[in-house]
Amino acid sequence: MSGKTLYDKIWDAHLAHEAEDGTSLLYIDRHLVHEVTSPQAFEGLRMAGRTVRAPDKTIAVPDHNVPTTEGRENPDQMPADSRTQVAALDTNAKDFGIHYYPVSDVRQGIVHIVGPEQGWTLPGMTVVCGDSHTATHGAFGALAHGIGTSEVEHVLATQTLIQKKSKNMKVEITGKLPPGVTAKDITMAVIGETGTAGGTGYVIEYCGEAIRELSIEGRMTICNMAIEGGARAGLIAPDDKTLDYIKGRPHAPKGAQWEAAMAWWQTLHSDPDAHWDKVVTLRGEDIAPLVTWGTSPEDVLPIDAVVPAPDSFEGGKVGAAQRALDYMGLTPGQKLSDIEIDTVFIGSCTNGRIEDLRAAAEILRGKKVKDGLRAMVVPGSGLVRAQAEEEGLADIFKQAGFEWRMAGCSMCLAMNPDQLAEGERCVSTSNRNFEGRQGYKGRTHLASPAMAAAAAVTGKLTDVREIV
Amino acid sequence: MQKFDKLTGIAAPLPLVNIDTDMIIPKQFLKTIKRSGLGVNLFDEMRYDRQGNEIPDFVLNKPAYRDAQILVAGDNFGCGSSREHAPWALLDFGIRCVISTSFADIFYNNCFKNGILPIVLPQEDVDKLMEDAERGSNATVTVDLESQTISGPDGGEITFEVDPWRKHCLLNGLDDIGLTLEKAPAIDAFEEKMRAERPWV
Numbered sequence: 012m013s014g015k016t017l018y019d020k021i022w023d024a025h026l027a028h029e030a031e032d033g034t035s036l037l038y039i040d041r042h043l044v045h046e047v048t049s050p051q052a053f054e055g056l057r058m059a060g061r062t063v064r065a066p067d068k069t070i071a072v073p074d075h076n077v078p079t080t081e082g083r084e085n086p087d088q089m090p091a092d093s094r095t096q097v098a099a100l101d102t103n104a105k106d107f108g109i110h111y112y113p114v115s116d117v118r119q120g121i122v123h124i125v126g127p128e129q130g131w132t133l134p135g136m137t138v139v140c141g142d143s144h145t146a147t148h149g150a151f152g153a154l155a156h157g158i159g160t161s162e163v164e165h166v167l168a169t170q171t172l173i174q175k176k177s178k179n180m181k182v183e184i185t186g187k188l189p190p191g192v193t194a195k196d197i198t199m200a201v202i203g204e205t206g207t208a209g210g211t212g213y214v215i216e217y218c219g220e221a222i223r224e225l226s227i228e229g230r231m232t233i234c235n236m237a238i239e240g241g242a243r244a245g246l247i248a249p250d251d252k253t254l255d256y257i258k259g260r261p262h263a264p265k266g267a268q269w270e271a272a273m274a275w276w277q278t279l280h281s282d283p284d285a286h287w288d289k290v291v292t293l294r295g296e297d298i299a300p301l302v303t304w305g306t307s308p309e310d311v312l313p314i315d316a317v318v319p320a321p322d323s324f325e326g327g328k329v330g331a332a333q334r335a336l337d338y339m340g341l342t343p344g345q346k347l348s349d350i351e352i353d354t355v356f357i358g359s360c361t362n363g364r365i366e367d368l369r370a371a372a373e374i375l376r377g378k379k380v381k382d383g384l385r386a387m388v389v390p391g392s393g394l395v396r397a398q399a400e401e402e403g404l405a406d407i408f409k410q411a412g413f414e415w416r417m418a419g420c421s422m423c424l425a426m427n428p429d430q431l432a433e434g435e436r437c438v439s440t441s442n443r444n445f446e447g448r449q450g451y452k453g454r455t456h457l458a459s460p461a462m463a464a465a466a467a468v469t470g471k472l473t474d475v476r477e478i479v
Numbered sequence: 480m481q482k483f484d485k486l487t488g489i490a491a492p493l494p495l496v497n498i499d500t501d502m503i504i505p506k507q508f509l510k511t512i513k514r515s516g517l518g519v520n521l522f523d524e525m526r527y528d529r530q531g532n533e534i535p536d537f538v539l540n541k542p543a544y545r546d547a548q549i550l551v552a553g554d555n556f557g558c559g560s561s562r563e564h565a566p567w568a569l570l571d572f573g574i575r576c577v578i579s580t581s582f583a584d585i586f587y588n589n590c591f592k593n594g595i596l597p598i599v600l601p602q603e604d605v606d607k608l609m610e611d612a613e614r615g616s617n618a619t620v621t622v623d624l625e626s627q628t629i630s631g632p633d634g635g636e637i638t639f640e641v642d643p644w645r646k647h648c649l650l651n652g653l654d655d656i657g658l659t660l661e662k663a664p665a666i667d668a669f670e671e672k673m674r675a676e677r678p679w680v
């Protein structure tokens with residue numbers, strides 16, 4: 012019998028029931044909740060007279076809708092419909108007795124940043140949230156994935172999820188990264204390689220030297236975009252860096268429980284003889300700073316490339332590429348580094364953590380944002396914001412001409428007032444460049460925080476290696 | 480949940496790949512706290528101009544497709560955001576079945592929870608149905624879940640695969656939560672075991 016993958020091990024450790032056909036009830040250790048995908052689930056509970064089975068394992072925070080301007084506790088700052096959603100979460104958290112970080116709490120932020128920051132996310136756990144980027148928590152060796160609202164209600168009521176097991180896929184990044192190349196470039200490179208449906212039906216485990224070398228925050232960036240490759244979840248086996256990150260966090264185990272937990276966590280890795288249904292290997296040395304040119308996260312190219320011609324693709328992608336170029340207002344053959352931009356957005360659960368802000372500030376120190384360009388930094392949580400202020404990063408951003416905002420999802424999906432106007436072009440550190448994602452007819456180029464900072468300085472898509 | 484057994488209706492062709500849930504229902508419509516009423520905003524940015532006028536070229540605005548109940552679409556339908564508002568909007572519009580070569584995982588799950596049948600078929604079958612769908616109201620398609628077959632307007636029959644458990648739930652309109660709660664003893668036992676083995680959770 013072959014050994015087990017990390018995914019197999021976590022799966023087996025959470026199987027509460029298994030039917031003959033393989034349909035399983037997977038026990039859920041942490042359920043994260045935000046204001047957009049939960050109101051109908053709580054409403055469903057109420058209508059059926061049900062309660063939340065494990066309120067102590069359920070954590071709620073408003074993030075998608077909230078304004079990111081100061082003084083936002085003032086309800087006038089929020090449009091009525093957003094206010095209704097946030098108020099519904101306030102009420103539901105109180106009525107059902109779940110952990111809650113309201114807008115006024117310094118610990119409030121993007122749900123996928125708050126969970127790990129507070130020590131809610133631990134290795135070997137199952138973590139779900141009504142949000143596709145729940146994959147982020149896989150960086151700790153937790154099986155974490157997004158669910159729909161019906162499933163949110165199911166987890167609230169039963170603390171389990173009906174699941175069928177996915178297949179195992181290994182993504183190995185060997186060797187070292189060249190200068191200027193970051194976790195964001197790795198994760199975009201993988202999607203460029205596999206396509207947005209390449210991971211469908213799989214749980215991905217990322218491994219290899221380049222992954223091991225990354226910080227925990229970098230690993231979160233990697234797993235965050237596993238969903239953009241279609242995978243159910245992304246995982247990275249825990250190691251000493253993981254334990255260092257977790258230790259001492261408010262909800263991390265302490266004392267004897269810490270010792271017991273560590274003993275189990277150390278078994279959480281794929282066995283050498285584990286079976287993989289698919290393996291993808293990339294050489295770290297071959298990865299360059301990347302940007303997207305189209306309207307799908309698979310539309311990635313190195314910054315020194317040119318806009319591709321639609322007929323260089325195959326099948327349905329030919330039409331999709333033409334549509335993307337029309338939408339993006341680009342011409343085949345145009346150098347990516349000649350593309351002028353209006354806006355820079357640094358933030359999101361992909362790249363809104365302290366190391367991301369440090370990387371961007373490093374580029375911006377002593378420089379100015381290009382005249383007429385709008386640039387904003389939205390820290391991923393109130394605590395990230397506070398730390399950046401303490402480290403002097405906020406001053407660097409402000410002196411460079413960036414807006415320094417409060418925490419939330421903001422222009423990652425533009426559900427709050429932070430939006431692109433029609434035709435505006437943005438370099439964004441978020442994860443989706445879909446049509447309309449950052450505002451109606453807005454145009455998005457995804458990139459790393461350092462690349463976004465470099466673009467803010469020159470007003471064009473820019474190779475960060477030419478700035479430092 | 481509404482049962483799904485047999486559906487005969489007009490199929491609308493949407494031959495685009497990677498139709499994401501942002502396209503199916505843009506975020507400005509996610510601020511509702513209800514499940515209903517999203518159908519008018521289905522595919523909003525493709526369907527209406529900035530002034531809210533219908534764009535006549537868009538398939539669901541064409542007279543032949545206004546009552547479509549089936550959608551035939553390109554690869555990787557429903558990718559992106561986990562929003563269940565996407566199947567809610569489809570359902571509210573009247574779509575009960577989506578046919579493609581592939582679906583994104585979360586969207587696929589979400590469909591079954593809402594009485595929508597997502598069907599995965601090989602490219603050639605999707606191409607064939609896409610052609611049928613191009614013929615509009617002259618060409619109804621019948622989807623029979625019990626026998627797992629699709630019959631086109633010209634009498635041809637295509638079979639499809641579906642997970643037996645999901646089929647059972649759809650055919651009977653079963654509510655997952657009720658079914659899982661019947662297994663409460665197993666969940667209790669699991670929690671008991673975990674309190675001993677992994678008390679830090």
Ligand code: SF4
Nearest residue numbers: 144359360420423424
């Ligand atoms: S930051 Fe963006 S991707 Fe992350 S949870 Fe918020 S909206 Fe979703």
